[in-house]
Amino acid sequence: MSGDLDVAIVGAGIGGLALAHTLRPTGRSVRVFEAAEQVGGRMTSVREDGYTIDTGAEQISGRGYPQTWRLLAELGVDPVAVPKVRAGVGVWRNGRAHPGVADPRGLLTGAGLSWRARLDLVRLMATGASRAGADTVAEFAGRYHPDIGEYLLQPVTGGFFGWRPEHSAVAPFLDLLRRVGPASGWRTYRDGMDTLARLLAEGLDVVTGCPVRKVVARDGFATLTTDAGPVTARTVVLCLPAPQARALYANPPARELPYLTASTYTPMLKVSCLLDRPLAPRRAGRLYCLLLPEREDGVLGGILVDHAKHPDRAPPGRGLLTLLAAPRAIPGLLDAPEEEVVGTLTGAAARYVPGLRAATISAHSHRFRHGLPEATPLALRLQPAFLRRPPSPVEYAGDWILARPNSEAAIESALLAAQRIQAACPRTRRRETA
Structure with missing residues (x-):
């Protein structure tokens, strides 16, 4: 599994998958690493004996979720597959x-x-x-x-x-x-709340059952450590809750620590x-x-x-x-x-x-x-400075970026991460293997 990537994404929740989907048309080599055996994160659904069990998220909205509905349209999902909750x-x-x-x-x-x-x-x-x-x-x-x-x-x-x-x-x-x-x-999604995650993953390079143990930023690239060996990438994107991202990232810049720490x-x-x-x-x-x-x-x-x-x-x-x-x-x-x-x-x-x-x-x-x-008052005060930080070999995506606890915010944060990656590296350039 060793080798260079343009972008390595850690986490196959809806934010990580939306980011990979957004970057795919740019010609970059993108791989998603997921510790669990399935995609979806907090939007995972489990099927058992004819029951469909939503383990995390329960519903979306017909309004206020424009990026979610855009993705569904791109994937050819009929709105009938996302019916109103009649109760x-x-x-x-x-x-x-x-x-x-x-x-x-x-x-x-x-x-x-x-x-x-x-x-x-x-x-x-x-x-x-x-x-x-x-x-x-x-x-x-x-x-x-x-x-x-x-x-x-x-x-x-x-x-x-x-x-x-x-x-x-x-x-x-x-x-x-x-x-x-x-x-x-x-x-709600007729076929389970993981519907969008499963459809996104079908067209992407996703490795499940592969936990990432550590991420280290280098000069112009980053290295992540997996059980299958090290992987280098021009950019690593941590699509994880802030506490997990902080625990995984070995050498974050000091300017990023206040908001990471406050995002409980x-x-x-x-x-x-x-x-x-x-x-x-x-x-x-x-x-x-x-x-x-x-x-x-x-x-x-x-x-x-x-x-x-x-x-x-x-x-x-x-x-x-x-x-x-x-x-x-x-x-x-x-x-x-x-x-x-x-x-x-x-x-x-x-x-x-x-x-x-x-x-x-x-x-x-x-x-x-x-x-x-949790979107604490302290996190809200620190958020503007965090959003203005310069591009880095290690970026982030997740609902905590926008301090809104829903999947739409995770998708919007993925779009922000994609914009930052493309602004920092407007053309695909592969780093020579060290």
């Missing part, structure tokens, strides 16, 4: 589910908010984003009725991002809501329950996601009804649920034995889903130590 998002309060979360209709249904809180929600929607500043989610919530923090901001950011309100900045969250619009416009991640932990019948949380109506505020439950952050998200996620007559661990419960479970993790989350879920244990055929946990970028 909504609700929040649990006082013993029942309240629909309308992340949707304007929540102002009418209540979405778990009191009347006074709904009035504050109107105020938030009208002027909140412009007043966010460098506030954390908790600081921002403190400006409004307590329900806004406890039954909207905390369950949404905690359930979908694993964020801790006192650590994460609210501005990226509000910006993301503005971009993607209401939950009624959210979509929250862990994510999920348990998939393969069911012999299509169960759903009681009194939840037509929901595919039930968010559980910390005020109501300290173990679970949410329950996803995958067979309501898309019927093909489970065989006919069967069901599939995903249990999301609450952010504050994850540290104690992340390294726990499988039996303990599954037992803890399914035990907590039995309160909302009667008959869950009897209907469960099998259950599996999915753990991401680096789940989603």
Whole structure:
């Protein structure tokens, strides 16, 4: 595997694959190295006995994802293969589910908010984003009725991002809501959330099952160390969460360290329950996601009804649920034995889903130590200087670059990395082997 490349990409998540796809027409030699046996990263899906299990990301949006939709069009994907989720998002309060979360209709249904809180929600929607500043989610919530923090901001950011309100900045969250619009416009991939990753990988040089142990920048090139031997490249791009990139990169420039260090991640932990019948949380109506505020439950952050998200996620007559661990419960479970993790989350879920244990055929946990970028106020302050850094033999891509926790940000960061590579080396030039 030794030999020179123009570009070596570390990580076959959606960012790394989008970068390789973007560089392919330029004539550069590009290879993607992935430690796992499959592509997709946090958008990986697993197939088992007719079930399609999304281990990480759950949905995209019909708007606010222009680069994702551009890639899908380039690959010939019919929009029919990315249908709308026909069920909504609700929040649990006082013993029942309240629909309308992340949707304007929540102002009418209540979405778990009191009347006074709904009035504050109107105020938030009208002027909140412009007043966010460098506030954390908790600081921002403190400006409004307590329900806004406890039954909207905390369950949404905690359930979908694993964020801790006192650590994460609210501005990226509000910006993301503005971009993607209401939950009624959210979509999922019919054939699993790894659809785009699998299609991109088909036309690329991707080596799976090949962990990279170290990356060292040299004068005008970089070397990466793999179990199969060293590889040199004019540019190495670390398409990994910032903490992993920092651990792998042996000699990063001092000017890059502040933002790398500040770009922390929250862990994510999920348990998939393969069911012999299509169960759903009681009194939840037509929901595919039930968010559980910390005020109501300290173990679970949410329950996803995958067979309501898309019927093909489970065989006919069967069901599939995903249990999301609450952010504050994850540290104690992340390294726990499988039996303990599954037992803890399914035990907590039995309160909302009667008959869950009897209907469960099998259950599996999915753990991401680096789940989603935390987007702290410190990281936001350091981000502009990081984006202005000069080109280097080692570049980066990932959602943390833009401090937005979604796959669209990962793709956009890949386009930025491609622009930096092409600006530094406008024509393909192969370095002679040392």
